[in-house]
Amino acid sequence: MGRTRHETFTCAAGCTVEATLNLIGGKWKGVILYRLLTEEVLRFNELRRLLPSITQRMLTNQLRELEKDGLVQRTIYPEVPPRVEYRLTDEGRTLEPVISALKAWGDRYVANRAD
Amino acid sequence: MGRTRHETFTCAAGCTVEATLNLIGGKWKGVILYRLLTEEVLRFNELRRLLPSITQRMLTNQLRELEKDGLVQRTIYPEVPPRVEYRLTDEGRTLEPVISALKAWGDRYVANRAD
DNA sequence: CTGCATCCCCGCGGATACTG
DNA sequence: CAGTATCCGCGGGGATGCAG
Numbered sequence: 001m002g003r004t005r006h007e008t009f010t011c012a013a014g015c016t017v018e019a020t021l022n023l024i025g026g027k028w029k030g031v032i033l034y035r036l037l038t039e040e041v042l043r044f045n046e047l048r049r050l051l052p053s054i055t056q057r058m059l060t061n062q063l064r065e066l067e068k069d070g071l072v073q074r075t076i077y078p079e080v081p082p083r084v085e086y087r088l089t090d091e092g093r094t095l096e097p098v099i100s101a102l103k104a105w106g107d108r109y110v111a112n113r114a115d
Numbered sequence: 116m117g118r119t120r121h122e123t124f125t126c127a128a129g130c131t132v133e134a135t136l137n138l139i140g141g142k143w144k145g146v147i148l149y150r151l152l153t154e155e156v157l158r159f160n161e162l163r164r165l166l167p168s169i170t171q172r173m174l175t176n177q178l179r180e181l182e183k184d185g186l187v188q189r190t191i192y193p194e195v196p197p198r199v200e201y202r203l204t205d206e207g208r209t210l211e212p213v214i215s216a217l218k219a220w221g222d223r224y225v226a227n228r229a230d
Numbered sequence: 231c232t233g234c235a236t237c238c239c240c241g242c243g244g245a246t247a248c249t250g
Numbered sequence: 251c252a253g254t255a256t257c258c259g260c261g262g263g264g265a266t267g268c269a270g
Contacts, residue, residue, distance in 0.1 A: 014153070016221030017145040017214060023224075025140040027263080030132040038129070044232055055264060060233060081231045082270080094220065099132060101216040105209065106131030109138070142243080159252050170244060175253060196251045197250080 023069050024095065028054055028062045033092070034099050036072065041087040071095065138184050139210065143169055143177045148207070149214050151187065156202040186210065 024030060028051060035050050036042060042050070048059060063086060066072035071092035077083040088095075139145060143166060150165050151157060157165070163174060178201060181187035186207035192198040203210075 014146055014149040014218065016225050017149045017217045018143075018221075019225055020217040020221035021136075021140055021145045025136055028133075030136045031129055034129040034132045056233070057265085058263065061263085076232095080270095082233085084232060091224075094223070098216045098220050101213045102132045102135045103129065105213050106133075106135035108209070109206075110131050110134055171253070172245090172255095173243065176243085191252095194251095195250095197253085199252060 020098065023071065024098070026062050026065060028058060029066060030099070030102065032059075032062060032066065033071070033088070033095060034103065036086060036088050036092070037096055037099055041085050044084050044086070047086065066092070135213065138186065139213070141177050141180060143173060144181060145214070145217065147174075147177055147181065148186070148203070148210060149218065151201060151203050151207070152211055152214055156200050159199050159201070162201065181207070 024033060031051055032047065035047065039046075039050075044059070047063075048054065048056065051059065063072060063074070067074050070089055073087050073089045073092075075085045075087070077085070139148060146166055147162065150162065154161075154165075159174070162178075163169065163171065166174065178187060178189070182189050185204055188202050188204045188207075190200045190202070192200070
């Protein structure tokens with residue numbers, strides 16, 4: 001299925017902002033990345049449990065995109081029943097400051113809306 | 116027209132990441148915010164020129180959403196021909212670290228893909 | 231348990247034309 | 251100049267079912 005927006009990366013100034021958003025701006029990617037940053041390694045169904053309202057379809061989908069973009073690593077253990085683990089790649093781990101910034105700002109914003 | 120995803124903000128841990136992405140993750144919002152952060156104040160057509168491939172429709176649309184979310188301020192000067200200026204609100208200006216993080220990471224990512 | 235396949239709705243967002 | 255209005259295609263994404 002479709003990637004969430006994805007053009008070639010011939011950018012002018014400031015367009016790299018969009019480039020980043022194209023990678024992490026998917027409907028669930030933010031939370032997925034956040035979870036993998038804090039939990040280090042997660043199985044498919046563990047992720048599902050952490051993202052209560054996501055469908056399997058979308059989880060698979062988003063994970064595949066993150067994998068294709070080199071941000072997430074997928075490890076398959078040839079067992080029965082099958083086990084698949086997801087963790088961030090080195091590249092993916094460099095997103096930590098970005099996700100932190102998003103979360104920090106969101107925390108403040110949501111808190112202020114509470115008044 | 117539709118906002119780009121917008122649920123109520125009753126979040127669990129890490130969901131504020133999505134909350135932020137819901138506000139700035141629109142197709143053009145990243146660049147718009149980036150521009151307004153650097154240029155301080157811009158008129159409608161100045162923004163259009165800075166975003167070569169955006170349509171008026173989408174520019175208006177995105178600006179309206181940013182305005183409704185309290186990130187952008189719209190000032191109308193009752194002149195002929197009409198003049199409208201866009202600038203960030205105080206709240207919007209607090210996004211600076213976020214946009215910076217997005218841009219910094221994107222710069223690195225795009226550069227590395229160039230090899 | 232971890233998926234892929236299919237069906238299908240709906241809303242994002244482009245193109246185009248018109249207005250104060 | 252700075253929009254609004256309308257039409258409409260395409261693909262995002264939910265629901266469901268099947269498979270290794």
